[in-house]
Amino acid sequence: MDMWNIFYLLASLAFSAGYAVQYGVRGRIFVPSVLGATLAWYCLGLGERYLGSVVFANFLAASFVSLWAVIWSRRKKAPSTIFLIIGVLPLVPGRSIYLTMVALVERRLMDALSLLVETIGISFAITIGILFITTTYSLIRVILSWNKTARKEKIDSRRNRF
Amino acid sequence: MQKTSDGQNYKLLHLCMDFGTQMLEVGAETSRVEDSVKRILEAHDKKAISIFAIPTLLLVTFEDDEGIPYTSSVRIKNITSHFDRLDRLNHLSRTLCSGEVKSLEYFQEQLDLIRQSKLYKLPVLLLAAVVVGIGFSYVFGGTVADILWSGPIALAMKAFYELLDRAKLNSTYVNLMASFSAGFLAELFFRLNLLAHPSIVTVAVVMNLVPGMLLTNAIYDIIHKDFTAGLNKLIEAVFVAVALAVGTGSAVLLFR
Numbered sequence: 001m002d003m004w005n006i007f008y009l010l011a012s013l014a015f016s017a018g019y020a021v022q023y024g025v026r027g028r029i030f031v032p033s034v035l036g037a038t039l040a041w042y043c044l045g046l047g048e049r050y051l052g053s054v055v056f057a058n059f060l061a062a063s064f065v066s067l068w069a070v071i072w073s074r075r076k077k078a079p080s081t082i083f084l085i086i087g088v089l090p091l092v093p094g095r096s097i098y099l100t101m102v103a104l105v106e107r108r109l110m111d112a113l114s115l116l117v118e119t120i121g122i123s124f125a126i127t128i129g130i131l132f133i134t135t136t137y138s139l140i141r142v143i144l145s146w147n148k149t150a151r152k153e154k155i156d157s158r159r160n161r162f
Numbered sequence: 163m164q165k166t167s168d169g170q171n172y173k174l175l176h177l178c179m180d181f182g183t184q185m186l187e188v189g190a191e192t193s194r195v196e197d198s199v200k201r202i203l204e205a206h207d208k209k210a211i212s213i214f215a216i217p218t219l220l221l222v223t224f225e226d227d228e229g230i231p232y233t234s235s236v237r238i239k240n241i242t243s244h245f246d247r248l249d250r251l252n253h254l255s256r257t258l259c260s261g262e263v264k265s266l267e268y269f270q271e272q273l274d275l276i277r278q279s280k281l282y283k284l285p286v287l288l289l290a291a292v293v294v295g296i297g298f299s300y301v302f303g304g305t306v307a308d309i310l311w312s313g314p315i316a317l318a319m320k321a322f323y324e325l326l327d328r329a330k331l332n333s334t335y336v337n338l339m340a341s342f343s344a345g346f347l348a349e350l351f352f353r354l355n356l357l358a359h360p361s362i363v364t365v366a367v368v369m370n371l372v373p374g375m376l377l378t379n380a381i382y383d384i385i386h387k388d389f390t391a392g393l394n395k396l397i398e399a400v401f402v403a404v405a406l407a408v409g410t411g412s413a414v415l416l417f418r
Contacts (some may be wrong), residue, residue, distance in 0.1 A: 007300065008300070008301060011296070011297040011298075011300035011301050012297065012301060013297075014293045014294075014296065014297035015293065015294045015297030015301075015369070016297075018290040018291065018293035018294035018297065018370075019290075019291070019294060019295065019374075021244050021282055021286060021287065021289075021290035022243075022290045022291065022294070022370070023189075023243045023285060024188075024243060024244035024245050024246050024247070024281045024282065025245045025246060026246045026282075027246060027249075028247070029246075029249055032349035033245075041301070053394050057357065058231075059243075064247050077253070077256065078249045078252060078253075079190065079192055079194060079248055079249065079252045080292075081189075081190070081194070081378065081379065081382060082245045082248065082249065084378055084382075085189075085243075085245075085320065085374055085375045085378045085379070086245075088374050088377070088378045089372065089374035089375075090369075091241050091360070091374075092369075092372040092373070092374045092377065094365055094368055094372045094406070095302070096367045097406060097407045098361065098364060098365045098406075098407065098410050098411075099361075100407065101407040101408070101410060101414070102411065102414055103271075104411065105411050105415045105418070106418075113228050114220045123377070126377070126381075130378070130382070130385070131381065131385050133342055134382070134385055135385060
């Protein structure tokens with residue numbers, strides 16, 4: 001499937017908007033959450049094409065979505081999970097789950113097993129992607145807050161001297 | 163004097179319970195609920211605040227100036243996703259925590275206002291499901307017939323899903339039946355030579371049901387060390403995923 005045509009972009013925007021509506025997103029947070037899901041889908045597609053690994057592509061896409069969620073939750077002062085959930089929806093391995101089941105039904109057990117491993121791998125990749133970025137962000141915030149308290153203590157101690 | 167402060171404390175407790183319940187019901191992570199309620203109580207100068215939330219229960223306890231404890235609990239029944247309300251609740255908690263507004267009347271007023279805000283109407287939800295189905299069947303590389311037929315199938319599936327969901331049945335059964343109906347219609351239309359790839363159409367339509375919110379919230383809770391809440395959601399996510407697989411799989415099996 002050619003990613004660089006206008007219909008592909010429109011289709012990705014369409015399903016992202018469909019997700020946003022079904023999850024009751026409206027108003028000022030609508031556009032960033034839809035764009036997040038679309039860009040996540042492109043990340044996934046590009047990762048699959050140039051890295052050749054579905055699992056790693058999912059990791060990258062999930063990391064991107066987490067970063068996107070952190071940035072927009074700060075800008076819009078909205079819960080980051082809204083952007084995160086809408087962005088993660090296209091990544092959820094619905095296709096692998098289905099193909100696993102079809103392989104099982106058709107008694108192709110080895111195929112079913114490898115597809116199952118892929119499904120679990122994708123789920124873990126999404127988990128690690130979110131975990132990695134979210135925790136790094138908390139770490140940065142903690143360090144920044146230390147810095148702030150340290151500066152405040154310094155000022156206070158100076159004040160006490162005089 | 164004692165009585166009025168007592169009344170105020172109970173009212174605050176009641177409002178916090180309402181706030182927390184609403185937050186859990188619209189799909190907030192438990193850590194966010196605990197944090198928001200704690201901050202609101204801190205803004206009202208309460209001591210010994212302890213909040214416990216899991217997807218099915220909310221417990222709030224605090225002490226007044228004299229050390230008298232106030233506590234209450236709510237059993238949470240149905241969790242949906244309504245992110246517009248979540249955003250507004252989050253905004254309300256920010257306003258209350260900034261310490262500018264301390265009146266309980268304002269809190270009550272805003273909570274009632276938020277509770278009344280509606281989700282999109284059913285036709286819009288159905289249209290959204292159609293758009294998701296069509297969009298995915300295009301990007302999965304379906305033919306024109308696949309793309310066109312995924313619309314009506316998504317419509318039928320979503321209508322069925324909403325019907326079952328509004329009957330307040332368990333999510334596993336609802337997802338099983340809805341995904342089966344999608345798979346069944348796709349396979350049926352394939353036999354009638356209306357579409358070329360039943361697999362693409364089924365997956366595209368079933369992408370409407372994937373448990374993305376449960377999965378993400380489970381991960382988020384586990385990251386924030388709320389293992390009870392995280393496991394609770396993770397188990398539901400796994401059950402929904404298995405339901406989707408079994409639903410579509412049995413449709414394939416039926417037509418072999």
